[in-house]
Amino acid sequence: MRILGTGSALPALTVTNDDLAKFLDTSDEWIRTHTGIESRQVITDETLLQLAARAANAALENAGLTSADIDYLLCSTVQADTVTPSLGCVLQAEIGAACPALDINGACAGFLYALDLADALLKAGKAARVLVVCAEGMSRMVDWSDRSTCVLFGDGAGAAVVDGGEGLLATRLTSAGDATFLNMHPSPGNSPFATSHLPMRALYMDGPEIYRFAVSHSVKDLRAVCEAAGVALEYVDHFLLHQANKRIIDAARVRLKQPEEKFPLNVQVRGNTSSASVPILLDEVSRAGRLRPGDILAMSAFGAGLTTGACVLRWTKE
Numbered sequence: 423m424r425i426l427g428t429g430s431a432l433p434a435l436t437v438t439n440d441d442l443a444k445f446l447d448t449s450d451e452w453i454r455t456h457t458g459i460e461s462r463q464v465i466t467d468e469t470l471l472q473l474a475a476r477a478a479n480a481a482l483e484n485a486g487l488t489s490a491d492i493d494y495l496l497c498s499t500v501q502a503d504t505v506t507p508s509l510g511c512v513l514q515a516e517i518g519a520a521c522p523a524l525d526i527n528g529a530c531a532g533f534l535y536a537l538d539l540a541d542a543l544l545k546a547g548k549a550a551r552v553l554v555v556c557a558e559g560m561s562r563m564v565d566w567s568d569r570s571t572c573v574l575f576g577d578g579a580g581a582a583v584v585d586g587g588e589g590l591l592a593t594r595l596t597s598a599g600d601a602t603f604l605n606m607h608p609s610p611g612n613s614p615f616a617t618s619h620l621p622m623r624a625l626y627m628d629g630p631e632i633y634r635f636a637v638s639h640s641v642k643d644l645r646a647v648c649e650a651a652g653v654a655l656e657y658v659d660h661f662l663l664h665q666a667n668k669r670i671i672d673a674a675r676v677r678l679k680q681p682e683e684k685f686p687l688n689v690q691v692r693g694n695t696s697s698a699s700v701p702i703l704l705d706e707v708s709r710a711g712r713l714r715p716g717d718i719l720a721m722s723a724f725g726a727g728l729t730t731g732a733c734v735l736r737w738t739k740e
């Protein structure tokens with residue numbers, strides 16, 4: 423599998439830390455020093471479908487393709503505009519594709535899960551080109567009176583078009599069913615037959631527990647996936663990590679003993695956009711001209727589930 427093109431899309435509204443401090447007991451100083459985040463984009467009247475379609479069309483254009491060239495559409499989202507139909511299905515119609523489409527929920531590791539599924543579809547001969555779109559509206563999931571979570575997140579979409587050419591060297595996915603430290607409960611419904619209900623709850627996160635999990639698993643995954651790819655860490659040109667918190671990325675970098683310039687960042691201006699985080703970063707570094715053909719990329723993400731995903735690939739795009 424190789425990446426042919428990337429795209430991304432963000433809501434129009436940028437919310438700074440000072441904007442948040444107007445209604446929360448927080449400060450620009452606290453948020454910057456604890457997370458590295460300065461601002462993030464937040465949905466106002468946009469739909470997730472609109473963001474997903476903009477990212478998808480940008481990736482297709484970047485690849486020199488149209489939606490008619492796509493024969494499978496994989497969407498990663500924690501919470502689409504509608505519970506049903508899936509975001510993938512409505513996106514397929516929106517961009518004029520005529521192919522199977524579905525959503526997956528791998529939380530923040532969703533892009534790595536979707537790439538792995540795309541690789542399997544390509545290898546099985548079920549598709550020749552797959553469009554992967556990750557779109558997340560975290561601002562709809564957090565409790566905006568909970569300063570320990572709402573300051574961390576942003577909204578956005580990232581996309582990649584892939585085919586079966588040579589590029590992907592190794593993938594590693596993990597999942598461990600544990601909702602203790604990171605979860606969200608939907609509306610319980612009103613079935614007259616249900617004898618117990620989980621109460622509805624906005625996104626809950628035990629930050630310090632997730633911090634420890636994120637650093638240790640990201641380091642473990644990156645070491646394992648590089649070993650599986652036969653690539654020494656020194657030969658990785660770019661480490662694209664889930665942009666959850668600059669301190670997590672710095673801690674992983676220090677443990678891996680790699681230089682700062684190999685770890686591009688956009689968490690300062692995007693916040694944590696869940697599964698859209700890695701593809702948005704990939705699109706931004708690609709469009710900034712930082713990726714050369716032959717470069718080795720290592721990606722890593724972690725999130726609710728708990729899930730983790732990592733891959734190593736050779737960048738082939740001119």
Ligand code: ACO
Pocket residue numbers: 447448449452453456457530569570571573604628629630631632633636666667670694696724725726
């Ligand atoms: N402003 C001011 N003070 C705050 C804020 C805020 N926004 N949020 C928390 N605090 C306070 C706490 O109440 C606490 O006060 P106390 O000591 O009086 O009780 C103090 O700051 C320290 O809180 P901690 O939670 O210990 O702060 P920490 O340094 O661990 O940073 C953070 C918190 C940023 C959430 C960090 O733990 C983290 O990044 N964790 C990982 C989160 C993550 O990576 N999530 C992504 C994966 S999952 C996903 O993407 C959905």
